[in-house]
Amino acid sequence: MDTLALAPVDELEVLIVVDNFVDVLLPSDEVARRMPLRVDFWEREHLRAEHGYALLVTATAGDRTSTVLYDAGLGRDTLLHNLDVLEARPADLRAILLSHGHADHHGGLEGVARRLTARRLPLVLHPDAWHERRVVFPTGVELPMPPPSRADLESVAVDIVEERGPSLLVDDRVLLTGQVQRTTDFEKGFPLQQVHTPAGWEPDPWIWDDQAVVVNVRGKGLVVLSSCSHAGIVNVLRHARRLTGVDRIHGVVGGLHLTGGLFAGIIPATVAALTEMAPDLIVPGHCTGWQAEQAVAAALPDAYLKTSVGTRLVFSGDAAA
Numbered sequence: 001m002d003t004l005a006l007a008p009v010d011e012l013e014v015l016i017v018v019d020n021f022v023d024v025l026l027p028s029d030e031v032a033r034r035m036p037l038r039v040d041f042w043e044r045e046h047l048r049a050e051h052g053y054a055l056l057v058t059a060t061a062g063d064r065t066s067t068v069l070y071d072a073g074l075g076r077d078t079l080l081h082n083l084d085v086l087e088a089r090p091a092d093l094r095a096i097l098l099s100h101g102h103a104d105h106h107g108g109l110e111g112v113a114r115r116l117t118a119r120r121l122p123l124v125l126h127p128d129a130w131h132e133r134r135v136v137f138p139t140g141v142e143l144p145m146p147p148p149s150r151a152d153l154e155s156v157a158v159d160i161v162e163e164r165g166p167s168l169l170v171d172d173r174v175l176l177t178g179q180v181q182r183t184t185d186f187e188k189g190f191p192l193q194q195v196h197t198p199a200g201w202e203p204d205p206w207i208w209d210d211q212a213v214v215v216n217v218r219g220k221g222l223v224v225l226s227s228c229s230h231a232g233i234v235n236v237l238r239h240a241r242r243l244t245g246v247d248r249i250h251g252v253v254g255g256l257h258l259t260g261g262l263f264a265g266i267i268p269a270t271v272a273a274l275t276e277m278a279p280d281l282i283v284p285g286h287c288t289g290w291q292a293e294q295a296v297a298a299a300l301p302d303a304y305l306k307t308s309v310g311t312r313l314v315f316s317g318d319a320a321a
Helices: 078-085 109-115 150-154 233-244 267-277 290-299
Strands: 011-018 054-061 064-070 093-097 121-125 133-136 142-145 158-162 167-169 174-176 193-197 200-203 213-217 221-226 249-255 281-285 312-316
Touching: 011 078, 011 213, 011 221, 054 213, 078 109, 093 109, 093 167, 109 121, 109 150, 150 158, 174 233, 213 233, 213 312, 221 233, 233 249, 233 267, 249 312, 267 290, 281 290, 281 312
Parallel strands: 064 093, 093 121, 121 158, 221 249, 249 281
Antiparallel strands: 011 054, 011 312, 054 064, 133 142, 133 193, 167 174, 174 213, 193 200, 213 221
């Protein structure tokens, strides 16, 4: 496969707008800028945590700065609420990127799009994101997994772009991976998921619409943002390397989908592969699960960082590179 010319950036800022966890007392450091406490803390609106994920991603190269939104959380108004508390301005967006079609990643899309009435933005997604799905647990309990509403989104300020393959965006400085190649022998997707077809409900374990965002930070390597990692985080990172020809993984941010008994068995293999890749920073969130998060922290103590809604991660490039 020919590699894509992913242009490097001088600085990358990743704002965690929606995630499962918030801790207002976490300290800041060189990379993680936590939202500061204010004297009116008890009287102001507060950040919300929920079972969802959304990142505001800002890339700077020279004097040009561009922002994209990656996913939109679960609640219809959680993303907008947290953006307002953080005093972030979604009107600065260049594009909206959807990791996959599960509701905990697209729930806030319509609200954000309705606020962006001044101009139309591209909404880039894999065509499988429209599938109607459900999760059927061994107990027989069925959990609907509704897709985004195409009609609702087409009625607001977005232009829908369907793409199965990789997309270079924002002056070739942001890569949306498209469908991730599956190469590991232990990352098997989501075995409990089904998809509705004209023939009825059928197995749909692979979730081919799962896709990540990749940015090349000058002189440091790739920062990979993987919202849910249904493809498997090791597959995602290998795919990012393959697409870009850049071997160094500088940062990993997002959900690793290792929570619950179904995925506990692959935690050791996943952590071993992550340890071999040796990222400089890893920020597990959303669907990672406490067991996997502890395992990552133990194996990569110098790289591990606790996630929290409102955290700004700042990846600075090497000016000499």
